[in-house]
Amino acid sequence: xxxxxxxxxPAGVHTADVEAVLISAEQLSQRIQEMADKVSEKYKDVxxxxxxxxxxxxxxxxxxxxxxxxxxxxxxxxxxVSSYGNATTSSxxxxxLKDLDIDISDRHxxxxxxxxxxGLTLSWLLENLSSRNPASxxxxxxxxxxxxxxxKIDLFDVGFDIPNAFVVGYGLDYAERYRSLPYVGTxxxxxxxxx
Numbered sequence: 001x002x003x004x005x006x007x008x009x010p011a012g013v014h015t016a017d018v019e020a021v022l023i024s025a026e027q028l029s030q031r032i033q034e035m036a037d038k039v040s041e042k043y044k045d046v047x048x049x050x051x052x053x054x055x056x057x058x059x060x061x062x063x064x065x066x067x068x069x070x071x072x073x074x075x076x077x078x079x080x081v082s083s084y085g086n087a088t089t090s091s092x093x094x095x096x097l098k099d100l101d102i103d104i105s106d107r108h109x110x111x112x113x114x115x116x117x118x119g120l121t122l123s124w125l126l127e128n129l130s131s132r133n134p135a136s137x138x139x140x141x142x143x144x145x146x147x148x149x150x151x152k153i154d155l156f157d158v159g160f161d162i163p164n165a166f167v168v169g170y171g172l173d174y175a176e177r178y179r180s181l182p183y184v185g186t187x188x189x190x191x192x193x194x195x
Contacts, residue, residue: 017178017187017188017191018168018169018178018181018185018186018187018188019185019186019187019188019189020185020186021183021184021185022162022165022167022183022184022185022186023160023162023170023183023184024183025182025183027160028065028142028159028170028182028183028184029065031159031160032062032065032066032069032142032159033069035066035069035140035157035159036066036069036070036071037069037071038156038157039070039072039110039140039156039157040070040071040072042156043072043108043110044071044072046108046135046136048107048108049072049073049074049075050070050072050073050074050075050108050109050110051074051075051076051077051102051104051107051108051109051110051134052066052067052074052075052076052077052110052112053076053077053078053079053100053104053109053110053111053112053129054076054077054078054079054111054112055078055079055080055081055111055112055113055114055125056078056079056080056097056098057080057171057173057179058114058115058171058172058173058179059112059113059114059142059171060078060171061114061170061171061179062112062114062142062170062171063076063112066112066140077100077101077102077104078098078100079096079098079099079100079125080096080097080098081094081095081096081097081121081124081125082094082095082097083095083120083121094120094121094124094125096128103132104129104132104133104134105132105133105134106133106134106135107134107135108134108135108136109129109134109135109136109137109138110138110139110140110156111125111126111129111137111138111139111140112140113139113140113141113142114141114142114143114170114171114172115141115142115143115144115145115167115172116141116143116144116145116149116153116155116158117145117148117149117164118148118149118150118151119149119150119151119152119153120150120151122139122141122151122153123151123153126139126153138156139153139154139155139156140155140156140157140158140159141155141157141158141159142158142159142160142170143158143159143160143161143162143167143172143184144158144160144161144162145161145162145163145164146161147163147164148164160184162184165186166186166187166192167184167185167186167187168181168184168185168186168187169181169182169183169184169185170182170183170184172184174187174191174192
């Protein structure tokens with residue numbers, strides 16, 4: 001899915017820290033529309049509105065653009081779970097910082113993830129939400145790192161498989177910076193190696 005091409009880094013905030021652009025804004029837009037079309041087709045005949053559950057903060061950009069690209073009605077909810085801190089790898093310890101505001105029993109639920117690396121946090125989240133008796137529960141993720149995925153998770157769709165590099169942009173951060181970049185890129189190692 002990922003063509004390994006590095007794109008020129010567009011000028012803007014934080015660009016001096018970006019080593020390479022892995023996925024351009026145009027590629028993101030095109031692939032998100034394809035994913036939304038696939039989800040719209042699957043859920044077009046289910047009763048009620050599809051409930052999108054985004055995990056804060058990383059999934060916000062993807063979830064917003066994805067929801068706008070759907071051709072079916074949907075509603076949005078957010079959860080915040082913590083398993084990272086400022087580390088560059090998942091700690092495997094999960095805490096709910098913000099839970100859903102609604103009951104999801106008998107609802108068709110789609111978890112909208114920004115990235116799956118180890119998959120441990122998502123595996124925990126799936127178990128937690130399954131226990132709330134949704135009518136269905138599926139997952140889409142914009143990005144996946146197949147090399148480091150430890151938990152086996154059935155995904156409805158994945159936008160891009162990427163190498164095991166530390167990526168930022170389009171919602172993904174390092175120490176709360178770089179989320180607003182319109183593309184997905186890699187940071188220069190010196191930015192995070194000394195922290």
